[in-house]
Amino acid sequence: MMNNRGAPRTPERPWEKSADNHVSINIESLNIENLNNKLISRRNHANLAFSIRRKLRSLPTLSSECSIFRVPKKLWCSYEEAFTPRVVAIGPYHRHSQSIKQMEDHKLRYLQSFLKHNRNCRLEECIEKIRSWEERARRCYDEVIDLDSDEFTEMMLLDGIFVIQLFLLFQNPKWRANGDRIFGNPRMLYDVRRDMTLLENQMPFFAIEGLFKMVFGAHQKHMPGLLELAYGFFRPGTNIEDMPEVVMESEVQHFLDAIRLLYLPSVRKAPCESEEEMEFIPSATELVAAGVKLRKGKSKCLFDIVFKNEVLEIPQFKILYPTESCFRNIIAFEQCYYRNDSYLIDYMCFMDHLVNTPGDAKLLIDKGIIENWLGNDEAATHLINTLCRETFMRSNNAYFYSLRRKLVEHCQKPHNKWKTTFKRDYCSSPWAVLSVIAAMVLLTLTVVQTVCSLLSLK
Incomplete structure (x- = not known):
């Protein structure tokens, strides 16, 4: 077969055409599949980007007003x-706990009684006031509070009025209703007071104080302030006799913060600038062996x-049954909020080094430095040794930095131990003193006799 130009025409081969088409189809299918994969990938990227942007938009801003924290996990797991x-929830973190649901009805009773006896306080006005504080109050918590505006406002109202009414009834027993489940049961009152010192069981002080001033502002001259009422309520648990003026003058974040201030010195010292490592002081027994005399200090400040x-003068440290819970929560609060001002952590770290064994605790108890209400020396030792466990401790607190150095330097001088050993072994009683004197006289006479003998030989 010839083509138009006379050249032989190549015969068609159907199998070759089919193969070309098959390759072309495969390539097109591959291209379409790649395109689909790219489209799917881009869609997935876009979805993920949208999800991340949504999280970024809902991410709470870090606020300097945050002062109510979840307890760090290491501390929580151990204790x-x-x-x-145990019995009452204040604030959002434990409000859904089944074990304390019954107290929610009692909060309503307190609100009912409060409104009944304070005719100038209208419920609608309280709600309006609290709702105006909502945004600021939410910023006081370190977690996003999963409550809508009405739920959050109701919680703040019930808890705030509950606290105010509780303080008023504590100060004025004649106002208490018959059958009050808190004041009619000493154990319940103890648990309520203890629960209100927990870090996770707080509400912003400004909100409670705002409600208090809103109701009693016109009568403020004729009644104690909120902090004074709070001090009267918490005093049995802290065992602090006088409320320092620094508490009244400070910007209190919540009641646990106010309790912490009760223990702090009225005049603060600037921290030391040294970067030296913290020195571990000897135990009480080792200090005594090095000639240090332990004495109970007269000051009320720890x-x-x-x-x-x-x-070494140390003010008396009273270990009561509420001490463990209160101190652990203050220490957790300092870990989260007062990282550069951790007074109680530094104090308990000092006491931890001082007390290594029940013998150390007994020595301090015998000297009146520790007043132990826990029943035995082992319990006091365990509490002191575990309060600062899993905490970060500073070493440049001015109250302890130079003190540690002085104690360590004193114990490192060998003659201090030799002097103490000599006093213990040879001067512990009049007879021991007389025997030492007799031995010295005998030794002196022997030396004199020897010298005289040598001189006579010459």
């Missing part, structure tokens, strides 16, 4: 009981510890 409310003329 959960010390951080968990931080007024003085070492002078080989005498």
